[in-house]
Amino acid sequence: MPNDTSTLQDAVERFVADEVLPAVAAWDLADDLPDAALRRLVGLGLTGALVPAEHGGPGLGVADLVPAWRALSQGWISLTGAINPTGLATALLVRHGTDAQRARWLPRIAAGKVLASLSITEPQAGCDLGRIETSARPLAGGGLELEGRKRWVAGGASSDVVFLLAMVEGADKPSCVVLPAEGRGSDTWIVGDLDKIGYRGVESATYRFERHRAPGAEVLGDDAGAGARQMLDALDVGRVNVACRGLGIVDRALACAVQESAEREIGDGVLGDHTHAQIRVGELVVRRRAVEALVEKAARAVDARSEDARELSTAAKVLASDTAVWAVDRAARLAASRSYTASAELARLRRDAPQTQIGEGANDALLLALGRPAIADA
Numbered sequence: 001m002p003n004d005t006s007t008l009q010d011a012v013e014r015f016v017a018d019e020v021l022p023a024v025a026a027w028d029l030a031d032d033l034p035d036a037a038l039r040r041l042v043g044l045g046l047t048g049a050l051v052p053a054e055h056g057g058p059g060l061g062v063a064d065l066v067p068a069w070r071a072l073s074q075g076w077i078s079l080t081g082a083i084n085p086t087g088l089a090t091a092l093l094v095r096h097g098t099d100a101q102r103a104r105w106l107p108r109i110a111a112g113k114v115l116a117s118l119s120i121t122e123p124q125a126g127c128d129l130g131r132i133e134t135s136a137r138p139l140a141g142g143g144l145e146l147e148g149r150k151r152w153v154a155g156g157a158s159s160d161v162v163f164l165l166a167m168v169e170g171a172d173k174p175s176c177v178v179l180p181a182e183g184r185g186s187d188t189w190i191v192g193d194l195d196k197i198g199y200r201g202v203e204s205a206t207y208r209f210e211r212h213r214a215p216g217a218e219v220l221g222d223d224a225g226a227g228a229r230q231m232l233d234a235l236d237v238g239r240v241n242v243a244c245r246g247l248g249i250v251d252r253a254l255a256c257a258v259q260e261s262a263e264r265e266i267g268d269g270v271l272g273d274h275t276h277a278q279i280r281v282g283e284l285v286v287r288r289r290a291v292e293a294l295v296e297k298a299a300r301a302v303d304a305r306s307e308d309a310r311e312l313s314t315a316a317k318v319l320a321s322d323t324a325v326w327a328v329d330r331a332a333r334l335a336a337s338r339s340y341t342a343s344a345e346l347a348r349l350r351r352d353a354p355q356t357q358i359g360e361g362a363n364d365a366l367l368l369a370l371g372r373p374a375i376a377d378a
């Protein structure tokens, strides 16, 4: 991996300019994030970047990665999303793993030999983790037997290990199960795939466990019942990643709006001669600055593990994603029919942006989580 963050940033920007932007329309159409592109991200060290030095990684912080995540998202948010679960798994292991679990997984994550998935969501349980039903029963001799259904597992058909929320026998709250991929695809661990309108190329797997015996499965931190707390803690990292996806979309919407304003001939001049186009671009500039500032502040708070890290990372994710959807709409008004051909960048951004409002928690549920205590404290 490049040995400092500015070299990493340069390498990511070159990758996006040379390899992503020329190909992204075709990748999106084919619903295919090519393995070579994922391997490039691994080779750049992006999946192992958060692993501390004592476990063989560079020990970068979330704030160090914000520029790289943003640049990737300017190319395609599917790339930023594809590397996210391994970063979350790193945070889970560093913050909550046992020494043996850290030693088992972190050096291989640092070396780019292991990619992870996170599996929280179930058909009846999204934001409400109290409704998790997948169960895990300890096996004699070690491991767990799993029963239940999961949905929306990013990278879940090919990852090496899955961090999965389940009700472990004996605990009254969900636990985080570290589940190696051995046995996936068998007739007791059945894998399906969800077709998506946007955020294409990222595997969105479904799982059905039918008394699946997983001898290598164990509870994170050996702490049964602590899974929801552990997952929510690591999601602070993921929310900054999602916020960077929103920010990258805002960057591209602004670029499209500027290009349309400068190039589209209207009457005797161009669209940008008109006040409404100038105001529209001005608004995009202002809101981009606001999102950028909040994302950077949230990333620093997550690294410092400060008291307001949860509130800031949640606020950054909500603001960035809602601004992304708004920004694409504003740019598309200027582009009009040129935003509506299937291969137009704005058409893809219009399908991609809502993913950032859902992933890592639906925005309305996150607003509830911020609003309720604010009112209760009054």
Ligand SMILES: Cc1cc2nc3c(=O)[nH]c(=O)nc-3n(C[C@H](O)[C@H](O)[C@H](O)COP(=O)(O)OP(=O)(O)OC[C@H]3O[C@@H](n4cnc5c(N)ncnc54)[C@H](O)[C@@H]3O)c2cc1C
Binding pocket: 085, 118, 119, 120, 121, 124, 125, 126, 127, 128, 151, 152, 153, 154, 155, 196, 199, 204, 355, 358, 359, 360, 361, 362, 363, 364, 365, 366, 368
């Ligand atoms: C493209 C994509 C990728 C994803 N990747 C992953 C992944 O890798 N791993 C994973 O585990 N999940 C993943 N998800 C799932 C995602 O995290 C969930 O969709 C999200 O948490 C929302 O859950 P839900 O869709 O079940 O909605 P719900 O939680 O059912 O929310 C539905 C509605 O109910 C409201 N609501 C929720 N809770 C409350 C409450 N307490 N009080 C009042 N109203 C409430 C919400 O605001 C919303 O309006 C992904 C989703 C998508 C679309």
